[in-house]
Amino acid sequence: MAARFNPLEADARWQKVWEEKSTFHASGNGARPRAYVLEMFPYPSGRIHMGHVRNYTMGDVLARYRRMNGFDVLHPMGWDAFGMPAENAAMEKKVHPGEWTWSNIDTMRAQLKRLGFALDWSRELATCDPSYYGHEQALFLDLYEAGLVYRKQSEVNWDPVDMTVLANEQVIDGRGWRSGALVERRKLNQWFLRITEFADELLDGLGALDQWPDKVRLMQENWIGKSQGLRFRFDLAEPVAGEASFEVFTTRPDTIFGASFAAISPDHPIATALAAEDEALAAFVAECKQGGTTAAELETAEKKGFDTGARVVHPLDPTWTLPLYVANFVLMDYGTGAIFGCPAHDQRDLDFARKYGLPVTRVVAPSPEEANEPIGDEAYTGPGRLVNSRSLDGSTAEDAISSVIAQAALGGWGEGTTVWRLRDWGVSRQRYWGTPIPIVHCEACGPVAVPRDQLPVVLPEDIDFAAPGNPLDRHPTWAKVDCPSCGGPARRETDTLDTFVDSSWYFIRFASQPADKPFDKAEAECWLPVDQYIGGVEHAILHLLYARFWTRALNRIGRLDVEEPFKGLFTQGMVTHVTFQDAEGRWLTPEEAESHEGRVTRGRVEKMSKSKRNTVDPEPIVDQYGADAVRWFMLSDSPPERDLEWSEAGIQGSWRFVQRIWRLAAEEAERGGSTWLGDGEDAALDRKVHRTIAAVGANIEALAFNKAVANLYELANALEKAPASPSRSKAVEILIRLAAPMVPHLAEQAWASLGREGLIADAEWPAADPALLVEEEVTIAVQINGKLRDTLTAPKGSTRETLEEMALASDKVTRLLDGKPPRKVIVIPDRLVNLVA
RNA sequence: GCCCCCGUGGCGGAAUUGGUAGACGCGCUCGACUCAAAAUCGAGUUCCGCAAGGAGUGCCGGUUCGACUCCGGCCGGGGGCACCA
Numbered sequence: 001m002a003a004r005f006n007p008l009e010a011d012a013r014w015q016k017v018w019e020e021k022s023t024f025h026a027s028g029n030g031a032r033p034r035a036y037v038l039e040m041f042p043y044p045s046g047r048i049h050m051g052h053v054r055n056y057t058m059g060d061v062l063a064r065y066r067r068m069n070g071f072d073v074l075h076p077m078g079w080d081a082f083g084m085p086a087e088n089a090a091m092e093k094k095v096h097p098g099e100w101t102w103s104n105i106d107t108m109r110a111q112l113k114r115l116g117f118a119l120d121w122s123r124e125l126a127t128c129d130p131s132y133y134g135h136e137q138a139l140f141l142d143l144y145e146a147g148l149v150y151r152k153q154s155e156v157n158w159d160p161v162d163m164t165v166l167a168n169e170q171v172i173d174g175r176g177w178r179s180g181a182l183v184e185r186r187k188l189n190q191w192f193l194r195i196t197e198f199a200d201e202l203l204d205g206l207g208a209l210d211q212w213p214d215k216v217r218l219m220q221e222n223w224i225g226k227s228q229g230l231r232f233r234f235d236l237a238e239p240v241a242g243e244a245s246f247e248v249f250t251t252r253p254d255t256i257f258g259a260s261f262a263a264i265s266p267d268h269p270i271a272t273a274l275a276a277e278d279e280a281l282a283a284f285v286a287e288c289k290q291g292g293t294t295a296a297e298l299e300t301a302e303k304k305g306f307d308t309g310a311r312v313v314h315p316l317d318p319t320w321t322l323p324l325y326v327a328n329f330v331l332m333d334y335g336t337g338a339i340f341g342c343p344a345h346d347q348r349d350l351d352f353a354r355k356y357g358l359p360v361t362r363v364v365a366p367s368p369e370e371a372n373e374p375i376g377d378e379a380y381t382g383p384g385r386l387v388n389s390r391s392l393d394g395s396t397a398e399d400a401i402s403s404v405i406a407q408a409a410l411g412g413w414g415e416g417t418t419v420w421r422l423r424d425w426g427v428s429r430q431r432y433w434g435t436p437i438p439i440v441h442c443e444a445c446g447p448v449a450v451p452r453d454q455l456p457v458v459l460p461e462d463i464d465f466a467a468p469g470n471p472l473d474r475h476p477t478w479a480k481v482d483c484p485s486c487g488g489p490a491r492r493e494t495d496t497l498d499t500f501v502d503s504s505w506y507f508i509r510f511a512s513q514p515a516d517k518p519f520d521k522a523e524a525e526c527w528l529p530v531d532q533y534i535g536g537v538e539h540a541i542l543h544l545l546y547a548r549f550w551t552r553a554l555n556r557i558g559r560l561d562v563e564e565p566f567k568g569l570f571t572q573g574m575v576t577h578v579t580f581q582d583a584e585g586r587w588l589t590p591e592e593a594e595s596h597e598g599r600v601t602r603g604r605v606e607k608m609s610k611s612k613r614n615t616v617d618p619e620p621i622v623d624q625y626g627a628d629a630v631r632w633f634m635l636s637d638s639p640p641e642r643d644l645e646w647s648e649a650g651i652q653g654s655w656r657f658v659q660r661i662w663r664l665a666a667e668e669a670e671r672g673g674s675t676w677l678g679d680g681e682d683a684a685l686d687r688k689v690h691r692t693i694a695a696v697g698a699n700i701e702a703l704a705f706n707k708a709v710a711n712l713y714e715l716a717n718a719l720e721k722a723p724a725s726p727s728r729s730k731a732v733e734i735l736i737r738l739a740a741p742m743v744p745h746l747a748e749q750a751w752a753s754l755g756r757e758g759l760i761a762d763a764e765w766p767a768a769d770p771a772l773l774v775e776e777e778v779t780i781a782v783q784i785n786g787k788l789r790d791t792l793t794a795p796k797g798s799t800r801e802t803l804e805e806m807a808l809a810s811d812k813v814t815r816l817l818d819g820k821p822p823r824k825v826i827v828i829p830d831r832l833v834n835l836v837a
Numbered sequence: 838g839c840c841c842c843c844g845u846g847g848c849g850g851a852a853u854u855g856g857u858a859g860a861c862g863c864g865c866u867c868g869a870c871u872c873a874a875a876a877u878c879g880a881g882u883u884c885c886g887c888a889a890g891g892a893g894u895g896c897c898g899g900u901u902c903g904a905c906u907c908c909g910g911c912c913g914g915g916g917g918c919a920c921c922a
Contacts, residue, residue, distance in 0.1 A: 218841060219917055227921070250922060263922095303920080329920040339922045347838080348920060421921060540917085637849045637862060645849070649863055656876095657862090663877095710851070710861035717861090720878095781857040786903040788857055826902050832856055836902050 005662035005746055007626020014748040015116055023761050024063075024118040026074040028526065035071040036527045037063040038507055040535030040543075041078045044104040044126075045085060048111040050575040050608055050634075050646060051536070053618050057634040058572060058705060059534045060117045064741035065700045067118070068765040074527050076510040077112065077119045079105050081128035082434045082499045088178075090433075090465045097433040098461070101128055111619055115627045116744055118761065123510050127502035128433070132509065134456025135518035136502065137438040139554070141449045144439075146557045148194045151447060154426055158186035163469035165430045185289075190428035191437060191495070195549045199224055199420045202548055211568035213641075216540040223541050225421025227251050230405050231336060232414025234262055237311040237321050241273030249335030249419055253408070254400035257389040258342040258363035260353055262312045263305060263325040267332035274308055274326075281306055281326065288328040303352040304328045315413045316390075327352065335419050343379065350379040363389045364397055425546065427498040432463060432471045434496030442483035442490035451484050457492070470494060503543055504550035507533075507565060521560060528560075529567040532703075537571035544569070570703050573643040575634075577614040579603035587613040605645050616646050628743035629654040635705040635742055657713070658746055661739060664719055665750035668732045671724065682727035688718050689731045690772035696738045697765065705742075712739055734766050781832035782807045784816055800827040807833035 018024060028034070039059040042052055063075035079101075086097035093100070105126060112119070125132050143149050157166040159176035166176055166183060176183055195202075203224045206217045229251035236244060248262065264271050266288040275282040284306040305325035314320035322340075329348055330339055343353035343360040353360050364384040365371045371387040386392040392400045408414030428437065436457040438450040450457055460478040463471040472478060472494040483490035505518070511527035512519040547565050554560040580593035581601045592613075593600045608615045622630055633654040638644040692715040699708035715735055722728045733754060740747035740760045751760040775796055780803060782790040790812040794803060804825050807813060817837060824836040 215841065215916085222840070222918060225918090225921065229922080248922080252922080327920095329922090331921070334921045336922095341922090346922070348922080419921080421918090537916085639850075642843095642850090647849095647863080650849085653863060659876095706850075707861085713861050779857075783857085783903070786856090786901090791857065824902065826856090828856055832903090834856080834902055 003663075003666065005626075005659055005749065007628060007658070007745065008623075010745045010749045011114065011116060011622075011627050014745045015113060017748075017759070018116075018118070018761065019121075021759070022122070023759060024067075024073075024075065025120050025122055026076075026527075027072050028074070028523070029072070030526075032070055032072040034074065034527060035063075035066040035532075036074045036507075036511070036530045037066065037532050038074075038076070038510070038530045038534070040533070040539060041080050041503070041506060042108065043080045043083060043085070044101055044108055046104050046107070048108050048618055050616055050618055052112075053115060053630060054575055054634045054644060055534060055536070055572055056112065056115070056117050057631045058570070058640055058703065059532070060119075060631075061635065061700060061705060061741040062532055062534075062703070064118050064744060064761065065697075065765065067761065068737070068741070068763060070764070073118075074123075074511065075117075075119055076123040077117070077121065078123075078125040078506060078510065079108075079127065080499065080503050080506075081105065081126040082133075082496075082502055084431065084433070086433045087431060087465070094465075096461070096463075098128065098459075101126075101433075114619070114622055115631065118744070123513065125506065125509060125513070127435075127499070127506065130456040130458050131515070132506075133435040133502070134458075135509070136435050136497070136505070137450070137455050137457060138452060139505065139518050139559075140435075140497070140501070141438055141452070142557055142559065143193065143553055144449060146553075148197070148553055148557075149191060150194065151189055151191055153187045154190045154192075155185050156188050156190070158184045160184055161468065188428075188430075190426050191439075192424040192426050193549070193553075195425045195546075196420060196422055198549050198552050199226070199422050201552060202422075202545065205548065205552075205564055209564060209567075209569070212566075213569065213571055216537070216544065216569060216571060219540045220545055223422065223545065227419045227421075229253060229417065229419065230401075230408055230414050231417040231419075232315055232408050234312040234315070234338075234340070236324070237313055240308070240310045240324075241270055243270055243273075246270055246338055247336040248338040248340050249417070250340060252342065252345060252397075252401070253404035254386060254389075254392065254397045255342040255345045255363050256314075256316060256340070256404055257386075257392065258344045258361045259314060259322055259340045260343055260358045260361065261323050261325055261341040261349075261356075263327035263330050263339050263341055263352075265330040265332040265337040266326055266328065268326070268330075268337045271326045281308070284326065303348060303355060305352060305356060307356070315408070315411070323358075325352075325356075333423070334421070344375045345379050345381055347379045347381075350375065350377075361388055363387060363392075425498075425500075425549070427501055428495040429498055430470045430473070430494075431496055432459065432465075434499060435502060436472070437493040437495055437497055439493040440481055440484055440490045441493060442485060442488060444488055445483055445485040445490075447493075448483060448485045448490070454484070472496070500542060500546045501550075504546045505554075507547070508551075508554075508560065519560075525561055528562045529565055532568040532570065533566040534570045534572060536574070540571060570640070572640050573638065574607045575646055576605045576643045577608050577616060577646045578605050579612050579614045587611070589613045607643075608646070621651060625651055625655045626658070626745065628746045629658050632657060632709070632743055636709045637706055639706050640703055657716070658743060660716055660720070661735065661743070661746060662750065664716065664732050665736060665753060668729050669750075669753045669755075671729065681725045682722060685718060685722050685725070685727045685731055687772050687775065688715060689727075689734055690768045693734065693738065693766050693768040694773055697768070700741065709742070712742075736760065737763055737766055778830045780807070780830070782810055782813060783832060783834040784813065784822075784837055786834060789813060789816060796830060798829070800829060803827050803829070803833050807835065 037059050039055050063073050067073045081101050086101050089095060089100045090097045127133060159166050159179055159181055161179035161181040162176060175181060203221060203226055206220055209217060229249060230253035231247055231249045233245045233247050266285040271285060275285050305327040308324045308326060310324040311321035312324050314322060341349040341352060343350040343358065344362045345364055360375050362375055363386060364380060365387045366382055366384040383397060386395050386400050392403060405416040436459060438455060438457045440448045440450060442448055460475055463475060465471060479492040479494055481490055481492055507530055508519050508524050512523035514520050551562055551565040555563055580588040580590065581603055582588055582596060583599045588596060606612055606614065618630065629651060633651050636654060692711050695711045696708045699711060719728060719731055719735065736747050736750045737760060747760045777793050778796050780792050780794050781788055782792060790810045792806055792810060794806060804827055822835040822837055826834040
C-alpha cells in the first residue's frame with residue numbers, strides 16, 4: 001500500500017468502476033425503501049463554479065449515506081438549459097444558442113463527473129431538448145384546457161432599441177441594461193397561469209412543510225400576502241364620468257368614522273375618464289406615471305394628490321361627504337385601486353392629510369384618557385378601543401372590524417373579503433431560447449391549442465440574431481401554419497415560456513420519463529415528494545412557489561396525487577473569497593494582488609463573482625488536490641446554511657486530512673488488514689468509535705456536515721494516539737466507512753487495500769452499539785455559587801447523596817467553604833453539584 | 838418604513854430540554870527530524886497575571902442555585918418585502 005494517497009489515479013479508477021457497474025442507478029423496483037435526494041439543477045453557463053461544488057457535495061453526502069443505510073436512492077442531474085445568457089452569447093459570439101448551451105453542458109458534465117458524485121446519469125435531462133419541452137407543452141395544454149391558463153393584456157417593460165421585453169431586474173434606472181435606451185411601458189397580450197386561484201392552499205400548505213427553513217416559509221407567506229378586510233362602495237354625491245359609485249378596500253373598517261378623504265389611483269377608470277376632460281388632471285396623471293420605480297425613489301417619493309372636486313358619501317352617514325382625490329400612492333393593481341383615507345391611523349394617509357389640510361380625527365385610543373389625545377406626526381396603528389365613532393364607541397378595534405363588516409353586508413354596501421399580494425404568473429417571454437407556447441392564433445377561431453399529435457412544437461434552427469427583437473417573430477416561415485381548427489391561414493404564438501416553467505416540474509420527469517407522456521403517474525408517485533431538496537436561498541420565493549403551484553395544479557387536474565413537491569428543503573450558503581483592489585479601485589485577482597507593484601487594498605470577503613475577480617475555478621483545484629480534498633473542504637468549518645470562505649490554507653488542511661486517513665488505513669493494511677480483526681481490546685477506543693458512529697449519523701441526517709466532519713477529526717485524533725490492537729484495526733475500518741460519503745474515492749481505495757470485498761459505496765453504514773454509547777465514568781462539575789471550582793470523576797449513575805458527599809470532600813471545596821456547611825446543595829446527576837454558600 | 842435572522846478567541850465555528858464556554862479546523866508559538874527546507878510528529882494557544890487568582894459569549898438590566906441559552910431595553914451586522922390601503 002502506497003505511503004501517500006494519489007487522488008488523480010484513485011479518482012479516475014473508482015469513477016470508472018461506479019459507472020461500469022451502474023452503482024448509483026436508482027432501481028425503483030420496490031425492494032428497498034426509497035429516498036429522493038435532489039439539488040437544484042444548474043444553468044449551463046459554461047463551467048462549474050464553487051457554489052455548484054458545495055451544493056452537489058452536500059446532496060451527495062446525503063445520497064451516499066442513505067444508500068449505505070439500505071435505501072434505493074434517486075439522485076439525478078440535469079440542466080436548466082433555456083434562458084437569456086445563451087441568446088446573449090449568440091449575439092456577442094455569433095454562435096447558435098443551442099450549440100453554445102450543449103457545448104457548455106458537455107464541459108460541465110465532465111467537470112461534475114470528476115468530483116465523483118453519486119448521480120444516476122441515466123436520467124440526465126436538459127430542458128432545451130424537445131424530448132423535455134415537448135412534454136412541457138403537453139402539460140401547458142392540460143392546464144389550458146382545465147382553465148388554469150388565460151390570456152390578457154398586460155404592461156411590460158419594452159426596450160425600443162433591442163425591441164424586446166425586459167424583466168424588472170434588467171431595467172436599471174429606467175433604461176435597458178443592454179441598450180441603455182429609455183424603457184417604455186407597453187401593453188401586450190400575454191399568457192398567464194392562475195396561481196392566484198391556489199393562493200389559499202399555497203399559504204395553508206406552508207404549515208405542513210415542517211422540514212423547510214422557517215425563513216423560506218415566512219418569505220413565501222409574505223409574498224403571497226393575504227389581507228382580510230372590507231370591500232365597500234362609495235356613492236358619489238354627483239355622478240362622475242357616468243359612474244354613480246366605486247369600490248374601495250380596507251383592512252381597517254373599524255376606522256371608518258375617521259375617514260377624511262377618498263383617493264383613487266391615477267390608473268383608475270374614473271381618473272382616466274376625468275383626465276380626458278381636465279388638462280390639469282391629465283398632467284398630474286402623466287406626472288405620476290413618470291416617477292421612478294426604484295426602491296430609493298419610492299421611499300422618498302412625496303405623497304401627492306389632485307382634488308377632483310367630486311364628493312363621496314360616507315356609507316354610514318348620508319349627510320357626510322368627503323373629497324375625492326387622485327393620489328400617486330394608490331396602486332391600481334392592488335385591491336380595488338381606490339382607498340378611503342383615515343389619517344389618524346395610517347401613516348401615508350396622515351402625510352397626505354397634513355399636506356392638503358384635511359381633518360385628522362382619532363378614532364382608536366389605547367386608553368380612555370387618550371381618547372382625545374391629538375395625533376402628531378405619527379399615525380397610531382396600535383391596539384385600543386374606539387372613540388369618536390358613534391355606535392362603535394367603546395368596542396375593541398377587533399370587534400369594531402367585525403361589526404362594520406356585518407353592517408356593510410346587512411346594508412348591502414360592502415362585504416368582508418380577502419385580498420392577495422400574489423398576482424397571476426405571466427409566462428410569456430418575447431425570446432427565442434425557450435419552450436415555444438403550443439398555441440396557434442387564427443383570425444377566425446382565435447387562440448387554438450396545437451393538437452397533441454403535433455407536439456413538440458420545435459424551435460427552428462435557422463435563426464438570425466443580427467437584428468434586434470425576437471427571432472421567432474422574424475422567421476420567414478416558422479410561424480406560418482394552418483389553423484388546426486378551421487384549416488385557414490394562421491400564425492403560431494411566437495412567445496416562449498418563462499424558464500421558471502421548465503424548472504417547475506423537472507423533478508417529476510426525473511422520477512419517471514416515459515417517451516410518450518410527461519411522466520407516469522404511478523411511477524412518479526413512488527418517488528415523490530422529493531425527500532431532501534438542496535439549493536440556494538435565492539430561489540426561496542419564485543422557483544419554489546412556482547414548483548409548488550405546478551404540483552398542485554397537476555394534482556387538481558388529476559394528473560398527480562401529490563400536494564407538495566419538496567418534503568425537506570435546505571438552503572445552503574454561498575462560497576465567498578477575499579477581494580483585492582488596486583489604488584484606483586480596480587478589482588484584482590489574488591494572483592495579481594500578490595505581484596502588483598502599487599498599493600493593494602484587501603477588501604471584504606464576498607460572494608465569488610467575475611466582476612469582483614475573486615472566483616476560484618474548481619477544476620485546477622481538483623487537478624491539484626483531488627476530488628476528495630475539495631469535497632471535504634466544502635463540508636468543513638462553516639455550517640452549511642452559512643457562507644463558506646474559500647482559502648488556500650483551508651484546502652491544504654483538507655488535503656492533510658485525506659492523507660492522515662490514508663496513513664491510518666495503510667498502517668492497518670500492513671498489519672494484515674481485515675485478517676487482523678478480532679474482539680475489542682481497547683474499551684475506551686471502542687466507546688469513542690461507537691459514539692462517533694452515532695454522532696456522524698445524526699449530524700448527516702441533520703445536514704450538519706461541519707459537525708460530522710469534526711466528529712471524524714476527533715476519531716482520527718484518537719486513533720493516531722491509540723496503540724495497535726484489534727479494536728484499533730476495526731476502528732480504522734469503521735472510520736473509513738463513516739468518511740465514505742464525504743471522501744468516496746479515498747474510502748474505496750482504502751477499503752480495497754484492506755482486502756475488503758465489494759465497493760464501500762455498497763457497504764452498510766456501521767451500527768452503533770447502544771451499550772457502548774454510555775460512559776462508565778462521568779466528570780462532575782463542582783460549583784460554589786454557580787462558579788466552577790473543581791471537577792471530580794464518579795461512576796455513571798451515582799446517587800445524589802454520593803455526589804454531594806464527594807463534592808464536600810474536595811480539598812478546594814473545604815478550603816473555599818472555610819469549614820461552614822453550604823446553605824443549599826443542588827445536584828444534577830451525572831453532571832454537577834452546585835453548593836450555595 | 839414593515840417583517841425576519843445573526844452578534845462567542847487572531848479567524849471559521851462547537852456547546853441535549855438553562856448545568857464544566859471555546860469541541861473540531863485554520864493560523865500562530867516552541868520543540869523533534871533535517872546541512873537546510875518542505876512534509877511529518879510532539880507540546881502549547883480566550884484575556885489579564887510569574888503564580889494564587891480574577892475577568893469573559895456586542896452593551897445595559899432582569900429571572901434563576903446556575904444564563905451563550907429565557908425576558909426587557911439599547912448598539913452593530915445581514916437578509917426579505919416595499920407607497921399592499
